[in-house]
Amino acid sequence: MIYVHRAIQDIKRNRFLHAVTIITITLSILIVSVFGLFWINVNSLMDTWKQGIRIIVYLRDNTSENEAKAAKNRIMEINGIQEVVFIPKNDALNRLKKQMSRQASLFENLRENPLPDAFDVRLELSAQEWKTIETIASKLSSLPSVASVEYGQKWLGRFMSIFNLFRLTGLAMCCVFFMASVFIVANTIRLLFYSRHEEFDIMRLVGATDSFIKTPFYIIGLIQGAIGGGVGVLILYILYTAIVSNVEQGFASYNFSIRFLSFKASMLIILCSMSAGWLGCYLSFKQYLDK
Amino acid sequence: MTANSSENTIIRMFHVYKRYGAYAAISDVTLDITKNEFLLVSGPSGAGKSTLLKLLYFGEPVSEGQILVDGMNTSRISRKGIPFLRRMFGIIFQDYKLIPTKTVFENVALVLEVAGNKRSYINKKVNSVLRTVGIENKMNSYPPSLSGGEQQRVAVARAVVGDPKIILADEPTGSLDSESANVIMNLLKGFHIRGATVIVATHDKELIRNTNGRVIYLREGHLQHPSSTSPAMTL
Numbered sequence: 109m110i111y112v113h114r115a116i117q118d119i120k121r122n123r124f125l126h127a128v129t130i131i132t133i134t135l136s137i138l139i140v141s142v143f144g145l146f147w148i149n150v151n152s153l154m155d156t157w158k159q160g161i162r163i164i165v166y167l168r169d170n171t172s173e174n175e176a177k178a179a180k181n182r183i184m185e186i187n188g189i190q191e192v193v194f195i196p197k198n199d200a201l202n203r204l205k206k207q208m209s210r211q212a213s214l215f216e217n218l219r220e221n222p223l224p225d226a227f228d229v230r231l232e233l234s235a236q237e238w239k240t241i242e243t244i245a246s247k248l249s250s251l252p253s254v255a256s257v258e259y260g261q262k263w264l265g266r267f268m269s270i271f272n273l274f275r276l277t278g279l280a281m282c283c284v285f286f287m288a289s290v291f292i293v294a295n296t297i298r299l300l301f302y303s304r305h306e307e308f309d310i311m312r313l314v315g316a317t318d319s320f321i322k323t324p325f326y327i328i329g330l331i332q333g334a335i336g337g338g339v340g341v342l343i344l345y346i347l348y349t350a351i352v353s354n355v356e357q358g359f360a361s362y363n364f365s366i367r368f369l370s371f372k373a374s375m376l377i378i379l380c381s382m383s384a385g386w387l388g389c390y391l392s393f394k395q396y397l398d399k
Numbered sequence: 400m401t402a403n404s405s406e407n408t409i410i411r412m413f414h415v416y417k418r419y420g421a422y423a424a425i426s427d428v429t430l431d432i433t434k435n436e437f438l439l440v441s442g443p444s445g446a447g448k449s450t451l452l453k454l455l456y457f458g459e460p461v462s463e464g465q466i467l468v469d470g471m472n473t474s475r476i477s478r479k480g481i482p483f484l485r486r487m488f489g490i491i492f493q494d495y496k497l498i499p500t501k502t503v504f505e506n507v508a509l510v511l512e513v514a515g516n517k518r519s520y521i522n523k524k525v526n527s528v529l530r531t532v533g534i535e536n537k538m539n540s541y542p543p544s545l546s547g548g549e550q551q552r553v554a555v556a557r558a559v560v561g562d563p564k565i566i567l568a569d570e571p572t573g574s575l576d577s578e579s580a581n582v583i584m585n586l587l588k589g590f591h592i593r594g595a596t597v598i599v600a601t602h603d604k605e606l607i608r609n610t611n612g613r614v615i616y617l618r619e620g621h622l623q624h625p626s627s628t629s630p631a632m633t634l
């Protein structure tokens with residue numbers, strides 16, 4: 109308890125130095141958690157997209173009913189298929205007409221149905237990994253009497269690989285900013301320690317142990333980390349509410365809402381920030397003070 | 400040494416050397432100090448008086464030889480053990496070594512905080528010690544605003560507040576007028592009467608003449624013999 113008291117007194121005495129340190133930590137945490145937030149949301153956005161993934165299998169023009177049935181059976185045998193619905197070309201045309209009722213004139217001159225018969229293939233949840241979708245799609249297109257296979261979110265694959273790259277960069281950035289926090293704390297502690305080394309020499313002479321002298325600095329490191337992390341997450345939350353209220357409508361049609369970090373994730377960030385403070389203190393002592 | 404005499408010995412120095420480079424500040428000093436002794440370490444400036452005291456509380460390691468403090472061999476003590484060795488001593492430094500950014504009260508209280516005492520005990524004890532040395536009215540002042548004599552009293556208060564077995568005083572009257580010097584010496588004598596072993600380093604002949612106690616002489620790091628009987632006139 110006396111250590112906490114001493115730590116707080118020290119922070120009061122060196123307000124400016126501590127403020128600068130805490131602001132730096134706050135910014136680092138903010139940047140890292142913006143990344144985290146972005147990541148979480150892109151991830152869940154992709155999940156919602158993937159849930160809607162259906163593969164449409166178009167059959168060749170002259171496919172007979174029996175051939176279609178056979179194809180359906182073959183499709184059902186593939187792993188990861190949940191449901192296969194046959195869409196006769198007439199149904200498809202009617203649906204199209206309904207959707208485009210305003211442009212009905214387009215269909216007036218239609219003598220023949222230009223649409224092929226098709227299957228609407230839905231995937232099991234477990235099959236909604238990107239790789240699986242691709243394999244299933246290629247299996248489908250190799251079936252006899254299948255003309256072509258389409259899954260609307262083809263570009264999702266490309267996006268996915270970009271996103272993976274982005275995730276790596278994000279992780280690297282997190283490391284960089286963690287290190288930055290560690291070093292800024294280490295530097296602060298070193299400055300504090302040097303500015304008061306005479307005092308500590310005297311304390312040693314009257315019987316102070318190393319831990320008596322150092323413990324308040326560890327507490328300072330933890331406090332700096334906690335405040336920096338807490339304020340960082342708080343600012344992020346404020347930014348989040350501001351942005352969400354402006355942008356939410358745009359996403360409404362996708363049945364998707366921007367999420368904030370979970371309580372656990374926020375706590376984890378603050379904990380990381382505190383451990384950065386502790387580590388900074390530790391390194392500072394390791395490097396400069398333990399001869 | 401007989402068993403009896405070693406029981407009463409609180410400090411034993413055995414062929415101790417302290418070298419700074421080639422220069423020996425302490426040279427082959429063998430010395431026993433008994434419990435509750437009042438010892439005056441005398442000698443000209445640069446003779447090694449401060450160095451001798453420093454070796455006792457492990458302010459610096461010895462270069463050669465052994466020092467036993469209350470049975471503990473200071474050269475075998477671990478880094479962790481040093482603070483506990485130091486808590487046996489109350490030290491009045493030649494340059495006071497008060498912390499300028501802490502109040503008088505805080506400076507004195509530090510000794511007890513360091514040893515892990517309770518807040519309530521610390522408050523009571525520090526107040527009483529400050530009263531004993533007569534500086535209680537300045538307890539919220541900072542050392543730089545005090546006179547030399549007042550700072551010296553604070554240094555005394557800090558040295559005795561932890562009830563140490565041994566009080567080391569390095570020129571406790573160095574820069575003081577004779578009246579202030581008397582106050583300080585009377586305080587030290589008081590703690591001696593209450594059972595502490597007191598070791599005072601000084602080159603003040605007046606002080607030596609007015610104090611009952613064994614006097615030893617250092618000259619260029621050597622102990623001058625015989626140590627227990629010589630008159631105080633070889634300075």
Ligand SMILES: Nc1ncnc2c1ncn2[C@@H]1O[C@H](COP(=O)(O)OP(=O)(O)OP(=O)(O)O)[C@@H](O)[C@H]1O
Nearest residue numbers: 419424442443444445446447448449450451493602
């Ligand atoms: N850290 C050090 N490095 C080098 N030499 C030192 C050191 N400390 C003391 N000395 C030398 O050791 C000798 C004894 O010093 P010390 O301070 O013990 O003398 P002293 O008897 O206390 O003198 P004074 O009466 O002036 O206080 C001096 O010559 C001094 O220069």
Ligand SMILES: [Mg+2]
Nearest residue numbers: 448449493569
């Ligand atoms: Mg000296």
